[in-house]
Amino acid sequence: MFKIKKNSLNKLYAAIAEAQTLYIPCNVNGKPNFAVWGEGADVDLASLKTVKSAKEVFFPQCEDIVSFKTKGKEITVIDCRKESEDFVVFGVRACDAKSFEILDKVFLSDPVDTFYKTKREHGTVITLACSRPEESCFCSAFGIDCAEPSGDVATYFSGEYLYWSPKTEKGLNLTNSLKNLLEIANDKDNLALENEQKNIREITKKLPLYGLDLSKWGADDLLEKFNSEKWQELSSACLGCGACTFVCPTCQCYDVRDFDKGNGVQRYRCWDSCMYNDFTMMAHGTPRPTQMQRFRQRFMHKLVYFPSNNGGEFSCVGCGRCVEKCPINMNIVKVIKAFGGEGK
Amino acid sequence: MKKVLDIMQKRAKQLLGEGIVNRVIGWKTGEFGYDQTPAVFTSAAELSSLVYDSFSAPNLSKYLIEETKKEGKALVFLKPCDTYSFNQLIKEHRIDREKVFVIGVECSGKVDINSLKSRGAVGVIGVEDNGEKVIAHTLYGDMEFAKDDVLLEKCRSCKGKQHMVFDELIIVNPVKEEKNDRFIGVDALDAMTPDERFEFWRGQLLKCIRCNACRNVCPACSCIKCVFDNQNSGVASKASPDTFEEQMYHVIRAFHVAGRCTDCGECTRVCPQDIPLHLLNRKLIKDMNAFYGEYQAGTDTDSRAPLTNYTKEDVEPNVISDKGGDK
Amino acid sequence: MQVENKEFKPTIVAFCCNWCSYAGADLAGTGRMQYPANVKIIRVPCSCRVNPTFILRAFQRGADGVIMCGCHPGDCHYTSGNYYARRRMTMLFDFLDYLGIEKGRTRVEWVSAAEGARFASVMNEFVKNVTELGPNKRITDLRCKMEKEGE
Numbered sequence: 001m002f003k004i005k006k007n008s009l010n011k012l013y014a015a016i017a018e019a020q021t022l023y024i025p026c027n028v029n030g031k032p033n034f035a036v037w038g039e040g041a042d043v044d045l046a047s048l049k050t051v052k053s054a055k056e057v058f059f060p061q062c063e064d065i066v067s068f069k070t071k072g073k074e075i076t077v078i079d080c081r082k083e084s085e086d087f088v089v090f091g092v093r094a095c096d097a098k099s100f101e102i103l104d105k106v107f108l109s110d111p112v113d114t115f116y117k118t119k120r121e122h123g124t125v126i127t128l129a130c131s132r133p134e135e136s137c138f139c140s141a142f143g144i145d146c147a148e149p150s151g152d153v154a155t156y157f158s159g160e161y162l163y164w165s166p167k168t169e170k171g172l173n174l175t176n177s178l179k180n181l182l183e184i185a186n187d188k189d190n191l192a193l194e195n196e197q198k199n200i201r202e203i204t205k206k207l208p209l210y211g212l213d214l215s216k217w218g219a220d221d222l223l224e225k226f227n228s229e230k231w232q233e234l235s236s237a238c239l240g241c242g243a244c245t246f247v248c249p250t251c252q253c254y255d256v257r258d259f260d261k262g263n264g265v266q267r268y269r270c271w272d273s274c275m276y277n278d279f280t281m282m283a284h285g286t287p288r289p290t291q292m293q294r295f296r297q298r299f300m301h302k303l304v305y306f307p308s309n310n311g312g313e314f315s316c317v318g319c320g321r322c323v324e325k326c327p328i329n330m331n332i333v334k335v336i337k338a339f340g341g342e343g344k
Numbered sequence: 345m346k347k348v349l350d351i352m353q354k355r356a357k358q359l360l361g362e363g364i365v366n367r368v369i370g371w372k373t374g375e376f377g378y379d380q381t382p383a384v385f386t387s388a389a390e391l392s393s394l395v396y397d398s399f400s401a402p403n404l405s406k407y408l409i410e411e412t413k414k415e416g417k418a419l420v421f422l423k424p425c426d427t428y429s430f431n432q433l434i435k436e437h438r439i440d441r442e443k444v445f446v447i448g449v450e451c452s453g454k455v456d457i458n459s460l461k462s463r464g465a466v467g468v469i470g471v472e473d474n475g476e477k478v479i480a481h482t483l484y485g486d487m488e489f490a491k492d493d494v495l496l497e498k499c500r501s502c503k504g505k506q507h508m509v510f511d512e513l514i515i516v517n518p519v520k521e522e523k524n525d526r527f528i529g530v531d532a533l534d535a536m537t538p539d540e541r542f543e544f545w546r547g548q549l550l551k552c553i554r555c556n557a558c559r560n561v562c563p564a565c566s567c568i569k570c571v572f573d574n575q576n577s578g579v580a581s582k583a584s585p586d587t588f589e590e591q592m593y594h595v596i597r598a599f600h601v602a603g604r605c606t607d608c609g610e611c612t613r614v615c616p617q618d619i620p621l622h623l624l625n626r627k628l629i630k631d632m633n634a635f636y637g638e639y640q641a642g643t644d645t646d647s648r649a650p651l652t653n654y655t656k657e658d659v660e661p662n663v664i665s666d667k668g669g670d671k
Numbered sequence: 672m673q674v675e676n677k678e679f680k681p682t683i684v685a686f687c688c689n690w691c692s693y694a695g696a697d698l699a700g701t702g703r704m705q706y707p708a709n710v711k712i713i714r715v716p717c718s719c720r721v722n723p724t725f726i727l728r729a730f731q732r733g734a735d736g737v738i739m740c741g742c743h744p745g746d747c748h749y750t751s752g753n754y755y756a757r758r759r760m761t762m763l764f765d766f767l768d769y770l771g772i773e774k775g776r777t778r779v780e781w782v783s784a785a786e787g788a789r790f791a792s793v794m795n796e797f798v799k800n801v802t803e804l805g806p807n808k809r810i811t812d813l814r815c816k817m818e819k820e821g822e
Contacts, residue, residue, distance in 0.1 A: 061583050
């Protein structure tokens with residue numbers, strides 16, 4: 001375990017950024033979002049959640065796949081794949097860190113998504129334990145401990161210090177390169193940190209969504225849930241926007257689009273939302289023509305289909321971003337509860 | 345506010361019982377006391393979860409487009425600002441007026457939960473509003489705010505407390521009209537240099553994640569197929585792969601609702617990135633007022649909007665390119 | 672900067688209505704009146720056909736200036752098309768200015784079928800103004816731009 005004074009953090013950022021790109025939550029025009037650190041960046045580690053989750057670092061909203069260039073009757077194909085450079089993402093909360101494992105199951109299983117894979121291999125994840133969980137948080141329902149996040153390095157704020165605990169080889173390598181900035185934590189520090197963590201776990205138990213019961217969900221009773229009449233009522237207010245999807249750390253659907261540049265085509269992929277009426281649009285039309293069906297798809301996927309394909313693991317980490325951002329306040333918590341998953 | 349809710353529930357039950365309406369569209373309680381969801385109630389028992397307080401901000405007018413396609417008459421509760429949207433939708437023949445029973449409810453301004461949060465109220469688990477003060481109960485203690493400071497943008501620039509259309513009104517405590525200048529923000533931008541304005545909008549629009557919440561909540565955006573969803577339009581895009589895309593999206597969206605936007609402020613309320621979208625729409629409103637005379641969309645159901653009308657003496661477009669200043 | 676501007680030849684898109692301005696451009700051509708070759712004319716049935724999306728698309732694809740020409744107010748082939756277009760463009764141009772886009776990049780001129788000389792002088796002046804503004808950087812799509820430069 002290492003530590004660094006809070007007021008020396010800028011030196012730490014600078015040291016990391018010197019060797020590789022550093023993504024860190026910054027206040028960008030009034031909202032916390034992951035951004036590339038540079039001198040004078042308005043780092044915001046106090047805000048609990050960035051608007052967009054940390055998945056954007058590994059799975060950007062837009063990514064070029066291939067381009068085509070035409071000249072007369074000739075077409076040149078330009079492969080946009082390239083090896084990622086080493087980078088660090090700092091300030092990832094426990095829920096977002098867990099979401100990477102879920103995304104791994106999707107993108108790293110066969111056929112492997114090379115765009116994602118190269119970023120995963122070259123990225124070092126530094127997590128940050130939560131100090132003040134919020135009312136919309138329910139990560140504990142998925143067995144996540146926000147006081148003890150995973151990642152290559154886990155960090156914790158306590159008192160005057162940021163504590164630094166490398167957890168993987170990648171994390172150790174990074175730690176070694178920053179040795180001259182990090183002090184070694186003593187027993188007193190460890191005790192203080194343990195107390196801090198205990199406090200955080202106590203707060204977690206007081207959260208309004210603590211004890212959200214997911215036992216009714218999972219691979220079982222698929223058809224029963226699918227055919228339930230409750231979906232109609234739950235989805236009646238849904239506007240069909242993609243706010244929940246785009247702030248979600250585990251949503252991984254994307255669309256592949258062509259942009260006509262005039263004398264060539266840029267093919268790129270971009271996040272898509274199952275809430276949109278043109279999601280999975282095919283020649284014959286869309287397989288889910290009503291908003292109720294689209295709404296049901298989103299939650300069935302997260303709570304039934306995904307677990308049934310992935311050994312019972314839910315495709316939700318309880319970060320609560322959708323709970324905060326839905327324009328009409330309909331969300332996964334209300335869906336879970338409607339099917340009998342009452343809270344405390 | 346409690347009293348208003350009691351009357352609303354009583355009247356809704358009556359109208360349901362008498363068979364005048366077969367469903368009620370209102371707001372339903374949420375998890376934390378501030379997260380209300382628009383909902384359809386079909387029985388007296390369900391109506392016990394009807395709620396109306398400082399967080400009943402969602403504008404229910406747009407839901408009526410789909411609701412009036414269904415059988416029977418629906419009861420809807422509309423705040424003064426929502427009635428403008430309702431009227432505008434009637435004008436555009438999107439709502440069947442015969443199938444709606446409108447009860448106008450008083451409104452003294454709705455509270456912005458994000459404003460509470462940005463002022464340090466972390467972990468809000470309940471909010472009290474006594475008219476003057478808003479008290480947020482949080483996991484880390486109570487916090488008190490002056491209500492005027494934490495109102496939604498749309499309420500800080502309220503158009504007025506009068507309902508433009510209603511069948512019945514529920515007003516217990518008439519709310520005092522307060523004068524405000526809703527164009528202050530636009531004026532401030534107009535006073536900047538083009539470079540400053542460009543920097544401002546570039547910074548704001550770059551945050552856009554193209555979630556389409558602003559479009560989908562907008563009562564004026566009632567197209568069955570949006571141009572940005574239409575693959576054949578040539579401008580469809582699900583993301584902003586280039587800075588141009590968000591300019592395109594927001595300029596065209598603002599333009600498509602120009603003259604139809606009632607300034608209900610829902611776009612700004614729902615934006616997950618807090619982009620001040622109302623400043624786009626209000627600029628167009630300000631311009632239309634200045635060039636073609638005062639006009640407020642949604643005050644009536646038969647007038648012609650500025651962009652579907654003309655006079656022979658209209659200003660020439662070159663007043664813009666010829667007006668002073670650099671560039 | 673000066674040198675750059677001298678070399679810079681802006682791409683100008685001109686939307687011309689079929690009945691007046693396009694005929695005006697024709698007249699300028701048959702009369703051998705000089706106007707810059709970098710003005711690309713797009714013929715539209717009426718100035719009222721010009722959707723704001725057209726203007727933005729032109730900028731997206733590399734236009735440095737966009738000008739819309741129609742019949743003089745009162746002379747519209749369809750009686751009132753240009754009156755509507757006039758309001759629409761006034762609103763759009765002020766809106767673009769509000770977003771910080773240089774207002775010199777947009778213009779509306781009324782040119783009749785008999786005004787070949789006027790068409791040429793309008794274009795000359797507009798091209799001169801846009802050339803002074805330099806390349807359009809604020810409302811353009813970089814993906815299109817890179818292609819253009821890479822040619």
